[in-house]
Amino acid sequence: MFLDNCFMDVSIQxxxxxxxxxxxxxRRYEPVRTNGLTTAPTVVWLHGGGFFKGGLNQPESDSVALALAARGYPVVTVDYRLAPLPVVGRLSVRQRKLSNRYPVPVDDVLAVVQHVSDRCGGAIVLxxxxxxxxLAAGTALRYQHDGGRLAGVLLAYGFFHFTHPRSDKKHPRPRGHRRITHSRWGLNAMNRNYVGRISxxxxxxxxxxxxxxxxxxxxLLINAERxxxxxxxxxxxxxxxxxxSQVERHLVTGSRHAFLNHPNGExxxxxxxLMAAWLETLQLKPLNEPDRTSVR
Structure with a gap:
Protein backbone atom coordinates (compact mmCIF):
# COMPACT_ATOMS: atom_id res chain seq x y z
CA MET A 1 0.00 0.00 0.00
CA PHE A 2 1.32 3.42 -0.93
CA LEU A 3 0.15 6.77 0.40
CA ASP A 4 1.61 9.96 -1.00
CA ASN A 5 0.53 13.36 0.23
CA CYS A 6 1.97 16.55 1.56
CA PHE A 7 1.49 17.92 5.07
CA MET A 8 3.30 20.83 6.70
CA ASP A 9 5.83 20.87 3.83
CA VAL A 10 6.43 17.15 4.33
CA SER A 11 5.90 14.43 1.72
CA ILE A 12 4.65 11.19 3.30
CA GLN A 13 4.83 7.77 1.67
CA ARG A 27 6.64 5.24 6.44
CA ARG A 28 8.90 7.82 4.82
CA TYR A 29 8.73 11.52 5.69
CA GLU A 30 10.64 13.71 3.24
CA PRO A 31 10.99 17.47 3.78
CA VAL A 32 9.65 19.43 0.84
CA ARG A 33 11.88 22.29 1.89
CA THR A 34 15.26 21.43 3.38
CA ASN A 35 15.71 24.74 5.28
CA GLY A 36 19.29 24.70 4.06
CA LEU A 37 20.03 21.29 5.65
CA THR A 38 21.37 19.79 2.43
CA THR A 39 23.39 17.14 4.30
CA ALA A 40 20.85 16.41 7.02
CA PRO A 41 21.03 12.87 8.39
CA THR A 42 18.13 10.50 7.88
CA VAL A 43 16.42 9.56 11.15
CA VAL A 44 15.16 5.98 11.49
CA TRP A 45 12.61 6.28 14.30
CA LEU A 46 10.99 3.54 16.43
CA HIS A 47 7.79 3.83 18.45
CA GLY A 48 7.36 2.46 21.95
CA GLY A 49 4.72 0.19 23.44
CA GLY A 50 6.44 -2.37 25.65
CA PHE A 51 7.52 -4.42 22.59
CA PHE A 52 3.95 -5.75 22.24
CA LYS A 53 1.89 -2.80 20.99
CA GLY A 54 2.12 0.39 18.94
CA GLY A 55 2.39 1.21 15.26
CA LEU A 56 3.04 3.79 12.58
CA ASN A 57 -0.09 5.82 13.32
CA GLN A 58 0.47 6.47 17.00
CA PRO A 59 1.60 10.04 17.78
CA GLU A 60 4.89 8.82 19.26
CA SER A 61 5.72 7.63 15.74
CA ASP A 62 3.78 9.81 13.31
CA SER A 63 3.75 13.17 15.11
CA VAL A 64 7.44 12.99 16.02
CA ALA A 65 8.36 12.13 12.43
CA LEU A 66 6.24 14.98 11.06
CA ALA A 67 7.79 17.45 13.48
CA LEU A 68 11.36 16.46 12.61
CA ALA A 69 10.69 16.31 8.87
CA ALA A 70 9.10 19.76 8.99
CA ARG A 71 12.43 20.95 10.40
CA GLY A 72 14.33 19.53 7.43
CA TYR A 73 15.21 15.98 8.52
CA PRO A 74 14.15 12.94 6.47
CA VAL A 75 12.55 10.35 8.74
CA VAL A 76 11.71 6.67 8.26
CA THR A 77 9.42 5.10 10.86
CA VAL A 78 9.38 1.33 11.29
CA ASP A 79 6.45 -0.99 11.98
CA TYR A 80 8.66 -3.69 13.50
CA ARG A 81 7.11 -7.00 14.47
CA LEU A 82 5.60 -7.06 17.94
CA ALA A 83 5.94 -9.65 20.64
CA PRO A 84 2.66 -11.22 21.79
CA LEU A 85 0.70 -9.82 24.68
CA PRO A 86 2.24 -10.75 28.02
CA VAL A 87 0.63 -13.89 29.44
CA VAL A 88 0.73 -15.64 32.78
CA GLY A 89 2.19 -19.12 32.80
CA ARG A 90 4.94 -21.06 31.04
CA LEU A 91 5.32 -20.93 27.27
CA SER A 92 6.21 -24.04 25.31
CA VAL A 93 9.23 -24.15 23.00
CA ARG A 94 6.85 -24.18 20.02
CA GLN A 95 5.06 -21.05 21.27
CA ARG A 96 8.36 -19.23 21.66
CA LYS A 97 9.42 -20.16 18.13
CA LEU A 98 6.12 -18.96 16.66
CA SER A 99 6.27 -15.59 18.38
CA ASN A 100 7.89 -12.37 17.25
CA ARG A 101 10.03 -12.11 20.33
CA TYR A 102 13.68 -11.11 20.32
CA PRO A 103 15.64 -11.16 18.03
CA VAL A 104 12.88 -10.67 15.44
CA PRO A 105 12.22 -6.94 16.15
CA VAL A 106 15.97 -6.20 16.13
CA ASP A 107 16.28 -8.10 12.83
CA ASP A 108 13.49 -5.93 11.38
CA VAL A 109 15.08 -2.66 12.47
CA LEU A 110 18.51 -3.75 11.28
CA ALA A 111 17.09 -4.58 7.84
CA VAL A 112 15.52 -1.12 7.58
CA VAL A 113 18.71 0.64 8.66
CA GLN A 114 20.69 -1.29 6.06
CA HIS A 115 18.07 -0.50 3.41
CA VAL A 116 18.16 3.21 4.23
CA SER A 117 21.96 3.15 4.13
CA ASP A 118 21.97 1.45 0.73
CA ARG A 119 19.31 3.78 -0.62
CA CYS A 120 20.43 7.20 0.63
CA GLY A 121 24.11 6.64 1.28
CA GLY A 122 24.22 9.49 3.79
CA ALA A 123 24.42 9.76 7.55
CA ILE A 124 21.86 7.83 9.59
CA VAL A 125 20.62 8.51 13.11
CA LEU A 126 18.76 5.66 14.79
CA LEU A 135 15.43 -1.43 20.31
CA ALA A 136 17.39 1.46 18.84
CA ALA A 137 20.26 1.03 21.30
CA GLY A 138 20.45 -2.73 20.83
CA THR A 139 20.28 -2.46 17.05
CA ALA A 140 22.94 0.27 17.05
CA LEU A 141 25.25 -2.06 18.96
CA ARG A 142 24.62 -4.93 16.55
CA TYR A 143 24.94 -2.70 13.46
CA GLN A 144 28.29 -1.45 14.72
CA HIS A 145 29.53 -4.99 15.39
CA ASP A 146 28.45 -5.94 11.85
CA GLY A 147 30.66 -3.18 10.45
CA GLY A 148 28.03 -0.45 10.04
CA ARG A 149 28.40 3.15 11.14
CA LEU A 150 25.73 5.43 12.56
CA ALA A 151 26.03 9.19 12.91
CA GLY A 152 24.28 9.04 16.26
CA VAL A 153 21.58 7.49 18.42
CA LEU A 154 18.57 9.38 19.78
CA LEU A 155 16.89 7.86 22.85
CA ALA A 156 13.74 9.23 24.50
CA TYR A 157 12.67 7.99 27.97
CA GLY A 158 14.06 4.54 27.28
CA PHE A 159 14.98 1.56 29.45
CA PHE A 160 18.01 -0.56 28.66
CA HIS A 161 18.52 -3.25 31.30
CA PHE A 162 16.99 -6.74 31.35
CA THR A 163 16.52 -6.47 35.10
CA HIS A 164 15.35 -2.97 35.90
CA PRO A 165 17.89 -1.37 38.26
CA ARG A 166 16.91 -0.25 41.72
CA SER A 167 17.18 3.44 42.41
CA ASP A 168 19.29 4.96 45.17
CA LYS A 169 17.35 8.19 44.73
CA LYS A 170 13.78 9.10 45.54
CA HIS A 171 12.17 9.46 42.12
CA PRO A 172 8.48 10.44 41.80
CA ARG A 173 6.28 7.34 41.77
CA PRO A 174 3.98 6.65 38.78
CA ARG A 175 0.25 7.04 39.23
CA GLY A 176 -2.86 5.20 38.07
CA HIS A 177 -2.39 1.93 36.17
CA ARG A 178 1.31 2.71 35.78
CA ARG A 179 1.80 1.96 39.49
CA ILE A 180 1.57 -1.69 38.33
CA THR A 181 2.64 -1.69 34.66
CA HIS A 182 5.59 0.63 35.32
CA SER A 183 6.58 -0.90 38.63
CA ARG A 184 9.92 -2.66 38.76
CA TRP A 185 8.08 -5.99 38.82
CA GLY A 186 5.93 -5.02 35.82
CA LEU A 187 8.90 -3.80 33.79
CA ASN A 188 10.88 -6.97 34.47
CA ALA A 189 7.89 -9.09 33.42
CA MET A 190 7.56 -7.07 30.20
CA ASN A 191 11.25 -7.63 29.43
CA ARG A 192 10.95 -11.37 30.02
CA ASN A 193 7.98 -11.43 27.66
CA TYR A 194 10.08 -9.77 24.97
CA VAL A 195 12.98 -12.22 25.13
CA GLY A 196 10.93 -15.30 26.13
CA ARG A 197 10.68 -17.06 29.44
CA ILE A 198 14.37 -17.62 30.02
CA SER A 199 16.71 -16.83 32.88
CA LEU A 220 21.22 12.05 22.95
CA LEU A 221 19.13 10.85 25.90
CA ILE A 222 15.93 12.70 26.82
CA ASN A 223 14.27 11.59 30.04
CA ALA A 224 10.90 12.28 31.61
CA GLU A 225 10.94 13.50 35.20
CA ARG A 226 8.01 11.48 36.56
CA SER A 245 30.91 7.67 24.03
CA GLN A 246 29.76 11.26 23.63
CA VAL A 247 26.55 11.61 25.60
CA GLU A 248 24.21 14.55 25.86
CA ARG A 249 21.30 14.11 28.24
CA HIS A 250 18.34 16.22 29.20
CA LEU A 251 15.54 15.98 31.74
CA VAL A 252 12.20 17.47 30.70
CA THR A 253 10.87 18.81 33.98
CA GLY A 254 7.28 18.05 34.92
CA SER A 255 6.94 15.44 32.18
CA ARG A 256 5.75 11.86 32.45
CA HIS A 257 6.59 8.76 30.48
CA ALA A 258 5.42 8.74 26.83
CA PHE A 259 5.01 12.52 26.59
CA LEU A 260 5.80 12.25 22.87
CA ASN A 261 2.41 10.57 22.50
CA HIS A 262 0.78 13.93 23.28
CA PRO A 263 1.68 16.26 20.39
CA ASN A 264 -0.38 19.17 21.71
CA GLY A 265 1.50 19.29 24.99
CA GLU A 266 4.37 21.52 26.01
CA LEU A 274 15.91 19.10 21.95
CA MET A 275 16.08 16.50 19.18
CA ALA A 276 16.22 19.10 16.41
CA ALA A 277 18.92 21.12 18.18
CA TRP A 278 21.05 18.01 18.69
CA LEU A 279 20.60 16.89 15.08
CA GLU A 280 21.59 20.33 13.84
CA THR A 281 24.92 20.26 15.66
CA LEU A 282 25.56 16.53 15.23
CA GLN A 283 28.28 16.90 12.63
CA LEU A 284 29.93 19.79 14.48
CA LYS A 285 30.70 18.12 17.84
CA PRO A 286 34.40 17.55 18.54
CA LEU A 287 35.28 13.91 19.14
CA ASN A 288 36.42 14.52 22.70
CA GLU A 289 33.40 16.48 23.86
CA PRO A 290 32.41 15.34 27.39
CA ASP A 291 29.03 14.25 28.70
CA ARG A 292 26.59 17.16 28.88
CA THR A 293 23.60 17.20 31.18
CA SER A 294 20.78 19.69 31.42
CA VAL A 295 17.33 20.09 32.89
CA ARG A 296 14.58 21.63 30.81
Missing part, protein backbone atom coordinates in the same frame (compact mmCIF):
# COMPACT_ATOMS: atom_id res chain seq x y z
CA UNK A 14 3.99 4.32 3.02
CA UNK A 15 6.37 1.63 1.81
CA UNK A 16 7.81 -1.71 2.82
CA UNK A 17 11.28 -3.17 3.21
CA UNK A 18 12.20 -6.80 2.69
CA UNK A 19 13.66 -8.35 5.85
CA UNK A 20 14.70 -11.80 7.08
CA UNK A 21 11.21 -12.46 8.48
CA UNK A 22 9.22 -10.97 5.60
CA UNK A 23 8.20 -7.48 4.59
CA UNK A 24 8.45 -4.67 7.13
CA UNK A 25 6.04 -1.73 6.74
CA UNK A 26 7.75 1.65 6.91
CA UNK A 127 16.30 6.61 17.49
CA UNK A 128 13.22 5.66 19.40
CA UNK A 129 11.07 6.17 22.48
CA UNK A 130 10.54 3.86 25.45
CA UNK A 131 10.79 0.26 24.16
CA UNK A 132 11.74 1.78 20.81
CA UNK A 133 14.72 3.41 22.51
CA UNK A 134 15.84 0.01 23.81
CA UNK A 200 18.23 -13.79 31.16
CA UNK A 201 18.79 -12.06 27.84
CA UNK A 202 20.55 -14.08 25.14
CA UNK A 203 22.93 -11.20 24.47
CA UNK A 204 23.28 -7.44 24.85
CA UNK A 205 21.59 -6.71 21.53
CA UNK A 206 18.34 -7.29 23.43
CA UNK A 207 19.19 -5.09 26.43
CA UNK A 208 22.52 -3.29 25.98
CA UNK A 209 22.61 -1.91 29.51
CA UNK A 210 25.50 -3.36 31.47
CA UNK A 211 27.20 -4.73 28.36
CA UNK A 212 30.35 -3.82 26.44
CA UNK A 213 29.58 -0.40 24.94
CA UNK A 214 32.96 0.67 23.55
CA UNK A 215 32.56 2.41 20.21
CA UNK A 216 28.85 3.14 20.74
CA UNK A 217 27.81 6.15 18.60
CA UNK A 218 27.34 9.58 20.12
CA UNK A 219 23.95 9.71 21.79
CA UNK A 227 9.09 8.16 35.08
CA UNK A 228 10.14 4.95 36.81
CA UNK A 229 12.14 3.96 33.69
CA UNK A 230 14.37 6.98 34.21
CA UNK A 231 16.56 4.91 36.57
CA UNK A 232 17.63 2.62 33.73
CA UNK A 233 18.11 5.51 31.31
CA UNK A 234 20.33 7.44 33.72
CA UNK A 235 22.45 4.38 34.44
CA UNK A 236 22.78 3.66 30.72
CA UNK A 237 23.96 7.23 30.07
CA UNK A 238 26.61 6.79 32.77
CA UNK A 239 27.69 3.47 31.23
CA UNK A 240 28.00 5.06 27.79
CA UNK A 241 30.12 7.90 29.15
CA UNK A 242 32.36 5.43 30.97
CA UNK A 243 32.82 3.53 27.70
CA UNK A 244 34.02 6.71 25.99
CA UNK A 267 6.56 18.55 26.84
CA UNK A 268 6.20 17.18 23.32
CA UNK A 269 7.41 20.51 21.94
CA UNK A 270 10.32 20.60 24.38
CA UNK A 271 11.36 17.07 23.41
CA UNK A 272 11.22 17.75 19.67
CA UNK A 273 13.19 20.98 20.06
Missing amino acids: DDQVDGPHGYIPV GGASAGAC GPTDHYAFPGGGALQGFPQA DSMRVSAERFATELSAAG HFSAGVE
